[in-house]
């Protein structure tokens with residue numbers, strides 16, 4: 573049984589098209605994270621799944637039932653927002669029980685579900701408290717608990733951790749990961765700006781840009797094999813370094829000439845027709861190593877050093893105009909500002925994209 577199916581889903585506000593035809597199948601029990609730059613349509617898509625926004629075109633199925641015209645309350649979904657929206661005058665217990673009381677569930681069933689949700693979220697000892705006597709993280713857990721009590725088929729999260737401070741974010745993120753394990757049959761869809769949340773929580777990440785899907789896949793697949801420049805730059809922090817290049821030899825391996833004239837051989841196959849074309853050479857900051865020998869990918873002058881103890885970030889100038897190349901090297905380095913440094917990386921970690929941004933590896 574399919575958890576959720578989106579077929580050519582579209583959204584327009586008047587004459588403005590914001591979602592341009594999304595096709596996506598989400599399995600029951602899967603945890604899917606939507607990421608993308610501000611304004612790409614993540615929230616709009618989530619709100620269409622919830623039934624809070626009308627669908628302008630296409631078909632949406634939840635558990636194999638067409639839901640385009642089904643009201644939110646009958647879709648079997650529960651949504652958790654960044655603002656927890658608890659009732660301030662009600663205890664934690666009553667906040668969690670509220671929806672079930674409206675739905676006229678029996679007292680016993682309400683009690684069973686509230687206590688089970690409180691147990692999963694470690695809220696049992698707070699059940700008699702009012703929201704004002706809870707921390708932000710605890711309040712967000714109550715909001716999640718309230719959603720669990722509805723026993724949804726699909727759980728939607730719209731940046732649920734963005735109002736929490738750093739330590740609480742981590743703790744609540746771990747709670748959500750545990751919740752996902754405890755509710756293995758419940759499909760979860762999660763919108764975030766946070767790379768770590770996306771990478772750690774998702775079974776699959778959906779990268780959106782300007783109302784369409786750029787790539788869908790497990791987090792490490794997107795990290796290791798981005799299908800295009802957009803995904804390469806979006807997944808990973810600091811972002812992948814991109815150096816303009818020209819293809820000068822093709823075949824099972826490809827030789828490129830970087831801006832500045834250095835030639836490198838990549839173990840990426842290209843067709844003869846690609847010879848002479850402009851391309852983008854990519855390497856992640858954490859994949860770069862300082863080279864002491866004659867073999868290196870490129871060299872540049874160190875403009876800024878950020879020594880964080882655990883790692884050192886080197887900002888290298890002289891290769892790409894107005895955009896330093898960043899190297900993230902473990903430990904503390906004996907390198908000074910102004911030093912000329914050569915860098916290398918494993919061949920398997922190098923990326924090459926064509927002029928339209930498509931990866932030659934994919």
Ligand SMILES: Nc1ncnc2c1ncn2[C@@H]1O[C@H](COP(=O)(O)OP(=O)(O)OP(=O)(O)O)[C@@H](O)[C@H]1O
Pocket residue numbers: 585588590608609610611612613614615616617
């Ligand atoms: N009611 C509306 N009328 C017109 N345009 C809208 C409306 N709501 C959203 N939009 C537009 O739709 C696009 C998608 O918005 P949406 O909020 O889904 O983006 P998002 O990816 O969630 O952004 P953010 O990360 O900033 O929350 C944006 O360009 C936005 O300006």
